[in-house]
Amino acid sequence: MTVPLEELNMDRIREKLYRSKLPSGLEVFILPKKEYSKQFAIYTTNFGSVDMSFSVPGEKVVTEVPAGVAHFLEHKLFEEEEGNVFDRFSRLGASANAYTNFTTTAYLFSSTSNFYKCLEVLLQFVQSPHFTDENVEKEKGIISQEIRMYDDNGEWKSFFNMLQGLYHRHPVRVDIAGTVESISGIDKDVLYKCYNNFYHPDNMALFVVGNVDINETMELVEKNAKGNLAERAEEIKRYYPEEPPSIHAERIEQVLAVSQPIFNIGIKDTKVGFGGSDLLKKDITTTILLEMLFGKSSQLYQRLYDEGLIDDSFGFDYTAEKDYSYSMLGGESPDPDKLHEIIKQAVTDTRPEDLTEEDFRLARNKLLGRYLRNFDQLEYIASNFISYHFKGANFLDFMGLLEQTDLGSVRERFDEHIRPWASTLSIVSPQQRREG
């Protein structure tokens, strides 16, 4: 091995993480778990559906790309001159997959044998694009069916309509896969342009977890990861339109073939524009807050459940990204409008001092339990780690930060984020419920 390996000890949870950075800028993380049968590797680029306007380091020109490019590129990387990559993983007995979200594209496999060969295939295929006019055209049929499938998915539609209600201009309001129309404008030149910019090792990271040997893994990565590229002096510039703090629409309703209304309530967080451990802290504090307000042990949850306005499908979540953040509630409800009114009223009637120390401790313990559960699922720990990594935060700092979080910071968060109540109600319903 030529590059140094740093060891991070997490005594409290009995794990050790190893990390290294290659001269090309690629960051590598290894979390050995020898008692597992499985190995899991995820090779990711910091390129997602929101990256639709950017400049290549060293260039001044701004490139604009159609919606759905990152996802399209993900599909196409599986294609090789001779057949597709799935075949190579299949021959090795591994199961390979990929996903694209708002900020990241990830290529992954899980294996129980032939791990090092699989890792070699993973590194190689992601580094060897093969786009032709013909294979780009062919993919449009498949992706159109993927988009159509989501068009019939009430929860997905409700979620995206909510984002369209929250955001005026930010590209998070655009569907990850784009639209049948937008992908029709994608050709191989656009794909290469994006590939060359975003699939540079300095914009990528590899996370390996499971029954693996650290040294063997590192040697293989050094040998196979694109070595001829040096880390670029400048970062990729990404441009997002200026997003006003207000919400775009208060209520959005769509009719689909569903049995009862599906809803999402989005609450826009205007405290954005930073990453790193501050972002992780904000994430933890807000998640505790939501748990205290809407969790199963809260009075509000009990009341909504007793009134039949929510059921077991009810859930909530906080999304913290550098450039956009929001809280979200969702589920099925016979009367989302009434539900929304009650929640809004209850929240605006709550004073910060109503949030008690006891409820705070319960919520914090819950988060601790949930965090530990991550480590029992190799896929979870890998994708969560990577997602925070690209935001400049270390997921392993979670426990320390959680222990430092106090009730005061949760009350502050309540005052700045939830209490002003800037929300969008999105409903997917069996029939139109209200005229605009």
Add this chain to the structure above:
Amino acid sequence: MEGVYFRQQLGEGINLYLVREPKFKTVSMSIVMYRPLDENATGNALIPHILKRGCEDLKDTRAIQRFLGQRYGASLNVDVLKKGDMQLIFLGSNVISNKYTIKGEGVVSDILKFLAGLVERPLIEQDRFRDEYFVQERDNLERLINSRINNKIQYSIDRCYEETTEGQPFSRYRYGDAVDLSRLTAEGLAGYYRTVLAEAPMDIFVVGDVDIADIRDFLDNPPALGERKVKRPEGAVSPHWDGAPREVVEHMDVNQGKLTIGYTTGIDYTHDQYVPLLVYASILGGGPHSKLFNNVRERASLAYYTFARLEKLKGLMVIGAGIEISNYQKTIAIIEEQLLQMRNGKISDSELVAAKMALTNDLHSMKDSQMQITDFLINRIVSGHDMTPDDLIEKINGITRDEVVAVADGIKQAVTYFLTGGGKAGKEEVK
């Protein structure tokens, strides 16, 4: 049983299985009660939802959630599972292992006792479930039953199986039906639950970093279910489809058509062609190495998802694809071509090897998931097979092409179900 380090009978028809796996940081616990899938299906589906609302020790959701919250947010999941001709009442929880608690305090035994308490000491007052809970959960279940149309892929698979097994117990929906539900009463259901407690075999599964000492307290005070006369429900493979295949078309306001074709195989877990059938289904539609994936999706670009899947307890198979509605006939033709190739032995070495490796990879991976370990044990108990994951892996590796082709002869097409659409729905924004 491989992987089960400890098994103890706790009472008449009550068994505890402990799988000690130090690699897990959490402990998964489940209590399962086995019932035949019959006219009580809706009642069985409602019971766990009422049980989760409270018991004599913790009488409401808030009390329960505080109890769980104090134990690091241990989860509580209740459901009813459909396993072949059986319906299983299920209560489960996941909690961090005693080794990771802040002061090293024990939480595992507490949770086991809590789950058993929900089952054993339900809130039955004057011979009836508490009205408030009964009514709320009945209404929730009604909505759950109606919401089955929301997930179009699952709905079309369920509907296809229902048509394929018409008149058999397996054709009942996992959560029962709305008409039966409207006939249930808080009193009638409480009476029925007494029968369940007296008759249903009960298994308790514990998977995680747990020593016997951690659950000693529970073992010494096992669930007391009173006098029991245990009745073990039975299941059987679905008989072969008799006669010509049927076509069922259902209309809904959808953008994408869901094509689902059901088959009978006559082969369940205990059949000697069970393992060849696993390999057969994998070659046909078990992932990116399969004929369906490569022909329906990659070559013809007709679908994003396409698969062949087995219902192993009943010996049924289903093929699915999400397609443009106008491509119905075209897709069927390609699917039939793949089935023909299977029958004619047109299976390449690499297809055979890839299928075997995919199956063995899944079996090895299973050992890393508490949920899958529990599910494997439940399937063993329900089906009566006694294979371990390693037995299965060995058998899969020894399967020949001829054995796979021999399976093809017994596969009979039963029902082609197509969920198809109409016009497109609108969208409205309020600013």
